[in-house]
Amino acid sequence: MTDNSSKFTPYIPAQKVTPEITVISVITGILLSVIFGAANAYLGLRVGMTISASIPAAVIAMGVTRIILRRNSILESNMVQTIGSAGESIAAGAIFTIPVLFIWAKEGIVGSPSILSITLISLCGGILGVMFMIPLRNSIIVQEHGILPYPEAQACAEVLLAGEKKGAGAKTVFAGMGVAALFKFIIDGFKLVPEVISVPFKKLKTEFSSEIYPAVVGVGYICGFRVSSYLFSGGLLAWFVIIPLIAIFGKDAVMFPSSVSVSELYEAGGPGAIWSNYIRYIGAGALAAAGIISLVKSLPVIMRSFFGTVKGLKKSSDSCEQGFDRTSRDLSMKVVVAGVLCVVLAMCFIPSVQVGFTSAVMIVVFGFFFATVSAKMVGLVGSSNNPASGMAIATLLFATFLLKLTGDTGSHGMVSALTIGAIVCIIVALSGDMSQDLKTGFLLGATPKKQQIGELIGVVVSALSIGGVMMLLDKAWGFGSKELSAPQANLMKIVIEGVMNGNLPWDFVFIGVACAVIFEILRLPALALAIGIYLPLELTVPIFVGGILRLIMDKINKNESSESSGGILFSSGLIAGEGIAGIILAVLTVCGVSGKIAFGNALPAGVRFAGTFVLFALLLAFIIKSALPAKDKKLNESAE
Numbered sequence: 031m032t033d034n035s036s037k038f039t040p041y042i043p044a045q046k047v048t049p050e051i052t053v054i055s056v057i058t059g060i061l062l063s064v065i066f067g068a069a070n071a072y073l074g075l076r077v078g079m080t081i082s083a084s085i086p087a088a089v090i091a092m093g094v095t096r097i098i099l100r101r102n103s104i105l106e107s108n109m110v111q112t113i114g115s116a117g118e119s120i121a122a123g124a125i126f127t128i129p130v131l132f133i134w135a136k137e138g139i140v141g142s143p144s145i146l147s148i149t150l151i152s153l154c155g156g157i158l159g160v161m162f163m164i165p166l167r168n169s170i171i172v173q174e175h176g177i178l179p180y181p182e183a184q185a186c187a188e189v190l191l192a193g194e195k196k197g198a199g200a201k202t203v204f205a206g207m208g209v210a211a212l213f214k215f216i217i218d219g220f221k222l223v224p225e226v227i228s229v230p231f232k233k234l235k236t237e238f239s240s241e242i243y244p245a246v247v248g249v250g251y252i253c254g255f256r257v258s259s260y261l262f263s264g265g266l267l268a269w270f271v272i273i274p275l276i277a278i279f280g281k282d283a284v285m286f287p288s289s290v291s292v293s294e295l296y297e298a299g300g301p302g303a304i305w306s307n308y309i310r311y312i313g314a315g316a317l318a319a320a321g322i323i324s325l326v327k328s329l330p331v332i333m334r335s336f337f338g339t340v341k342g343l344k345k346s347s348d349s350c351e352q353g354f355d356r357t358s359r360d361l362s363m364k365v366v367v368a369g370v371l372c373v374v375l376a377m378c379f380i381p382s383v384q385v386g387f388t389s390a391v392m393i394v395v396f397g398f399f400f401a402t403v404s405a406k407m408v409g410l411v412g413s414s415n416n417p418a419s420g421m422a423i424a425t426l427l428f429a430t431f432l433l434k435l436t437g438d439t440g441s442h443g444m445v446s447a448l449t450i451g452a453i454v455c456i457i458v459a460l461s462g463d464m465s466q467d468l469k470t471g472f473l474l475g476a477t478p479k480k481q482q483i484g485e486l487i488g489v490v491v492s493a494l495s496i497g498g499v500m501m502l503l504d505k506a507w508g509f510g511s512k513e514l515s516a517p518q519a520n521l522m523k524i525v526i527e528g529v530m531n532g533n534l535p536w537d538f539v540f541i542g543v544a545c546a547v548i549f550e551i552l553r554l555p556a557l558a559l560a561i562g563i564y565l566p567l568e569l570t571v572p573i574f575v576g577g578i579l580r581l582i583m584d585k586i587n588k589n590e591s592s593e594s595s596g597g598i599l600f601s602s603g604l605i606a607g608e609g610i611a612g613i614i615l616a617v618l619t620v621c622g623v624s625g626k627i628a629f630g631n632a633l634p635a636g637v638r639f640a641g642t643f644v645l646f647a648l649l650l651a652f653i654i655k656s657a658l659p660a661k662d663k664k665l666n667e668s669a670e
């Protein structure tokens with residue numbers, strides 16, 4: 031391993047000391063951690079995807095610290111985004127797994143999970159994720175500088191440096207949040223317009239439908255045309271090929287898990303019933319297979335990364351000593367070892383998390399291995415291509431098989447397997463995010479030790495808030511419902527139940543596996559296509575619309591690689607704003623107020639239907655307008 035850091039000089043040199051952990055940075059970071067954690071929890075439960083909060087958090091941090099509060103420390107702003115982005119990581123790991131406990135509780139398999147158990151599980155995963163990244167920092171972030179590009183970290187550093195001059199980006203994010211919140215209340219609060227546009231295709235026994243929510247269009251804009259087109263293609267395959275085949279040729283056949291014929295099923299619930307009973311299992315099989323395939327394809331890089339990193343741990347341990355300069359100082363290895371031991375003891379003896387010594391050791395081994403993998407993969411290919419789902423599925427499969435072999439079966443074994451998977455999933459999500467934050471800090475000249483303390487603050491706050499958010503959302507709409515389909519959690523449920531009980535429709539699952547294999551043979555991104563099969567078409571269509579908009583605006587602006595453009599920042603605001611509005615509406619629903627403000631239901635159906643198109647057109651216009659100033663700015667600068 032080559033040390034490429036000796037020639038690098040950060041923006042703030044090691045000899046210069048500027049404010050980092052301050053009352054302002056901690057309070058602002060905590061607020062952003064809660065906001066982006068709640069927003070990503072809502073988004074992930076709706077569409078099975080989350081967004082990286084680092085860039086929007088950095089933009090807001092610059093707007094708050096430099097423009098509003100008139101403070102001039104870029105490292106203080108970096109601390110805000112370091113703390114704030116932790117909420118997204120905790121939310122991602124938690125909502126991809128823990129909702130299974132709520133679904134099992136409704137099925138009578140286990141008791142209802144408590145806020146305490148969710149908080150403790152999130153804390154265990156979050157603290158381990160931070161502790162594992164501390165000894166890895168020098169090896170991955172410093173010694174491989176120039177080898178690992180860390181695209182998101184580079185973009186985040188650019189945003190913070192650009193904020194030294196102006197804070198227009200923060201206004202764009204806040205504008206997106208306001209627009210999304212207003213639209214969410216118009217659609218789901220006041221019920222002025224229906225949320226879905228549907229066109230039936232009776233000959234094919236299917237329908238073409240699209241939601242008009244701002245967040246899903248924003249997801250498509252952020253993902254870009256290529257990824258969103260694959261999601262849409264998977265949706266078309268499910269709804270215009272597989273569903274018609276089942277509905278037209280199945281007819282009087284009764285196929286498990288349905289207890290009635292295909293014709294009766296279609297008459298009762300339309301194509302949605304076919305999707306619910308059959309397609310989601312095909313999608314689950316494709317998702318699981320694609321996740322494992324992506325993990326297997328990455329194995330050579332993973333093994334080289336892991337063993338190379340382990341060799342560099344001696345240097346990483348040395349950098350914890352106080353004799354090193356400010357930009358090379360980490361939290362003490364004594365703190366790391368003590369933190370890991372405390373979490374292991376908590377997992378062994380606290381009843382709300384108790385998984386046993388063997389499972390705790392399994393979590394530490396899998397967690398450290400996958401933390402290394404996640405940090406390296408994020409550095410190589412970015413967050414969007416990090417095979418996190420494959421790591422989570424691999425952990426669940428191994429844990430469930432091991433527990434079954436040791437006789438720990440039934441509900442206890444399933445909960446234990448899920449807890450192992452949840453903690454490892456949080457470790458994977460947090461280590462990837464933290465590696466990005468540490469890389470941004472490395473480029474700017476932050477103090478690693480202070481960033482690591484900031485990450486711990488973000489982890490604690492996010493863990494304390496995510497349980498309440500999940501309890502609120504479940505009480506308002508329920509996980510697995512139309513409003514909160516929780517696709518990733520349902521996939522984890524299928525994996526655990528399939529291994530433990532063997533009572534799944536394996537024929538449909540293996541059809542999905544075959545689809546994933548075909549995608550790989552054709553050199554297509556199997557994971558994106560599998561997500562498209564698994565999600566309802568009404569979600570993939572607006573995502574595709576957002577991707578088309580991104581393609582058009584990139585061509586107009588000739589700025590295809592920018593991750594901090596107005597359109598991206600506005601779309602990030604759309605996602606955060608709708609998430610926050612969704613949480614507020616959940617509170618109103620639980621309090622019984624939501625029905626009293628839904629006066630739009632009294633409007634004529636034709637008026638509401640026409641309003642849907644008007645609202646969707648306005649949303650697209652807002653996104654286009656947000657993406658145009660980049661070009662206008664260039665024209666103005668050239669004129670000057």
